[in-house]
Amino acid sequence: MVARGLKPLIALLASGIPGAAPPGLHFAEVAASAGIRATIVCGGPEKKWIPEANGSGAAWLDYDRDGWIDLLVVNGSTMDRLAKIVQGAGAGTAAQGAYLFRNLGNGRFRDVSASSGIANPYWGTGANAADYDNDGDPDILITTIGLDLLWRNNGDGTFSEVGKAAGLSRKLAWHTGSAFGDYDGDGDLDLYVAGYVDLSALALERPAPVCQYQGLAVFCGPLGVKGERDLLYRNNGDGTFSDVTAAAGVE
Template sequence: MNNLKYIILMAIGCHMGCTSEVTHEGPLFTRLSTEETGIDFSNDLTFDAKFNVYTYRNFYNGGGVSIGDINRDGLPDIYLTANLKPNKLFLNKGDLKFKDVTESAGVAGTRAWSTGVTMADVNGDGLLDIYVCNSGDIEGDNKQNELFINNGDLTFTESAAAYGLDDRGFSTHASFFDYDKDGDLDAYVLNNSYQSIASFTLRKNERPKRDVLGGDKMMRNDDGKFIDVSEQAGVYGSIIGFGLGVTVGDVNGDTWD
């Protein structure tokens, strides 16, 4: 009798396993229009004889996007960066409706050629701030990264210099995490080399030489001021670095990011 029950269960299991199929009807995602969402943004590029894909190799690398709840209403808001136009912040009003609050929030940015953007509570006040990386070889633009500190009233104050995060390199992305476990967020700033590939002479052993503009940086948060500890942290920072994105995690499982 027990053998019979076992056979019946096996038969049922086989039948279910062999005949059950997962089917998807229609697309998994639906593209919504600007009219439906209120998100009006396009990273349009124009080039001339001085600035184009031949004079700047990252011309078509694109901008960045960061999503986070800037006003703590439980809805994710969106910040988009542009290369040759102002960046934009869209406030989530619910039901996939967004409002452009860039100007009133004061986060359009003053630098040309923004790249990656990260939302993080940089000053530990419980509000998400916005850190924008800037790059591009544009005449008259000194490329400092920008840090927009959240004032808690849907306005922001640009404070990169005050925090020591106004990096002048060809920054492409940044990640904030507590690398020394002291309770505040530190920053890893990813920079891309500013020299043309043709100018590199690997025979001169450029790889181990640190470069203030082209190299990556590990910035430790010391009481609200970010200090460059790249060398002591062992962070690679050569002029021939070509990083485009950075992700932080506990790779080896030792509880340290």
């Protein structure tokens, strides 16, 4: 389904009513007026497949270090293109693969996706931002149904994709989320990537089965499908990672 406009960007406003106990909290949807507009793709108009039941991810980061938090939005894809990804016959989305909005500091954002160089030829599932190379700039990891993308911040408003050079797995996989953290206490941010199901076992030619829950039709889930393993990468401190999943006992 193609949806015009990002799902609500929420502005939090505290009510200043004297004597209110406790004070209430009010939310206002301001995405359009703030300049955040995106075409989000998540399969077709009718949700028949498991990937279509999941949205994509987003991340807040100050990519240009101007003191204002910017916004990254990851896009999905269509089922026909996803089938090509799984078959290793190609990649690409029917729309822009990722959006980067620069915070102008006045309550508005500017779309700098094209000039930043950030792209996503796969079905994006999640986003994370951290300074993995310790150069002072936040970098970006996009998890996908496809190959995970590591975007190194060049410090000039642009990014370079360095996933292969950094040692990330080049196996097509369905990864959902990720987390950076210094698990070994050496001062470098390591990386954990969560897997969902094994793409080689996912039968895309059959719609997901439908179950009943409290009278409603819901997805049954990937019954009988082999799970995709999680990954733990150790940061080598030189801009590269080593897969230590097995050595660390991660299952």
